[in-house]
Amino acid sequence: MAGVVGQSSGVRPTRSHGVRFEEDVISPATIAQLAEVPAVSGRRDPVSILEDQALTRDADLIPVRHARMSATPFTFYRGAAAVMTADLAATPDSGIRTQLCGDAHLSNFGVFYTRERRMIFDINDFDETHPGPFEWDVKRLAASVVIAGRNNGFPPKHTAKHAAAVARHYRRYLAESVEMSTLDCWYARIDVDTRFPELRQKLDTSTAKSTQKMLKKARHRDSMQAVSKLCRIDERGRAHIRSDPPLLVPLSELAADRMFPGGGVRTAGEVAAAGTALMGLYRDSLPDHISALYDQYEIVDVARKVVGVGSVGLQAWVILLWGKGKNDPLMLQVKQAQRSVLADYVPVPDYPGEGWRVIEGQQIMQAASDQMLGAITGRDADDHLHDYYVRQLRDGKGSVVVEALDPDGMKAYAALCGRTLAQAHARTASRHEIAAYLAADDDFDEAIAEFALAYADINQGDHAAMMAAIDSGRIEAADLAY
Incomplete structure (x- = not known):
């Protein structure tokens, strides 16, 4: 999300899951x-x-x-x-x-x-x-x-x-x-x-x-609960993601941060525009009936959030969106997807991106998957490609x-x-x-x-x-x- 522009793929690759790949025959x-x-x-x-x-x-x-x-x-x-x-x-x-x-x-x-x-x-x-x-x-x-x-x-x-x-x-x-x-x-x-x-x-x-x-x-773990935990309400009654560095940092505070690999300084407006562009790629990756749902929300705020144990250090962002109503938030998580730790040891299918690997594997294995799942690929300030997947931050998870x-x-x-x-x-x-x-x-x-x-x-x-x-x-x- 740091100065990211890029691409998404709305076309899923065709593969035969559950079938052994061609490899050397070992007993x-x-x-x-x-x-x-x-x-x-x-x-x-x-x-x-x-x-x-x-x-x-x-x-x-x-x-x-x-x-x-x-x-x-x-x-x-x-x-x-x-x-x-x-x-x-x-x-x-x-x-x-x-x-x-x-x-x-x-x-x-x-x-x-x-x-x-x-x-x-x-x-x-x-x-x-x-x-x-x-x-x-x-x-x-x-x-x-x-x-x-x-x-x-x-x-x-x-x-x-x-x-x-x-x-x-x-x-x-x-x-x-x-x-x-x-x-x-x-x-x-x-x-x-x-x-x-x-x-x-x-x-x-x-x-x-x-x-x-x-x-x-x-x-009770839904977007409203996430807002109560992760956001502050300003004097005009609007929600903003609170600051708790380094575990939770609003994107605007990272504008001049050294997280930009090229070392260049970004204004808050430039950073916000880049985030909006990335979420535009996410929107384009969604099926039409889900994009119609997504279009009922507007992006309000974005922050970097440290999540998990093994995932710490990978880019992870929380996106606060709001619908037309007073109590109508949607919180999404955008998480960087790197090559699986298994990929060095087994044949690797031809995925269009690591984000696609994650969401396709999830949809194959999980009995019911988040309807907001999406995958995108974007370039950082040094023109390096990163893969991401998107899901709801909280939807009854426990x-x-x-x-x-x-x-x-x-x-x-x-x-x-x-x-x-x-x-x-x-x-x-x-x-x-x-x-x-x-x-x-x-x-x-x-x-x-x-x-x-x-x-x-x-x-x-x-x-x-x-x-x-x-x-x-x-x-x-x-x-x-x-």
Whole structure:
């Protein structure tokens, strides 16, 4: 958005999802081989991977990313998708390709509203989505369960059972999916109002109350709620995005900021015009019936916002739009999309841009996607192309507080996420091949649990290496509240 002009593509590429790409023929891994982790001595230094990622991100925000990642081994894991993908690529794989989330950890599942205003539970982050070996998603999810469980103080016997629950419920749903019609698989969804009472029975009282509180809060997380949290009202009653640097900075305050790579100074008017031009590209990328909706709003304000853990340092903007009524806001998020961390290790489809990769992967895997999704490509002040995707900032979005789960609650939640991941994979043509590979073999559950426990040890060491790098001054971490 910083001095951006560019292009959008209204034409989606044609590809065959769920079909293996042409590549060298390698014998597929046995179920037992899926338990293997890379030898620690042969792994690349995890800190160097983070340093490489920093080269393509906003240098001012890299210390914030490091601070958020370093908080616990679990927060490190959330930001270390690139580290784990390099490890997965060094181990045997099934050879069965499907559309992956690419970053399927516990905190990337949650609730949100469909366009029919039903609240569902599904995967909710697709920044790294890409075709790849199906078990990579399962392994990342299962390892996150073990790491989060350790973070909560659970003993090994519990975390092993939780990881096995991910694999077991994934495997069972895939077996069920081959008996379902293609359309039934496509329309399958987890409705919160019907499924939560069942889940609540498996949670202890305190956890159930916490989850119920999350759902109640999520139902009120909309653009009006975002305005109350992120905006100030001036003396004339108009909303403006408030300033809370470096985590939230209105675009006008960045006009003379060094974020412009060419070093040139931009007036507030020039910056605003560039932002308007970029949103014009977004509008042109929308289908006609959604652009008719978008046209009922006008842009009021724009700000840079730091989001997530692993995404910190990539450009992320919040756009405040307003309709004709007094209480008629719409808040959108424009987020930079870079090459998926999986792309160095698997065949890469021909996407027109990384924003298209994100929204297409989301629409393939997610039971119901945001109707405001859009993808655009623009040039910065140095004539460098950047890809972006656009979505609503808040539309009933909420996530379970993983840190509040007890062992029984974690097991139930791990099972739910495993089933949800299977539902996403079963939307593709690969479901028959995955189900045949897994058959009814519970050895898969044991192999994934074994992998998850071993990888949690590796992650623990990687987190310690990051802390040592911060202490030595090799990398910098900001002292900011998260």
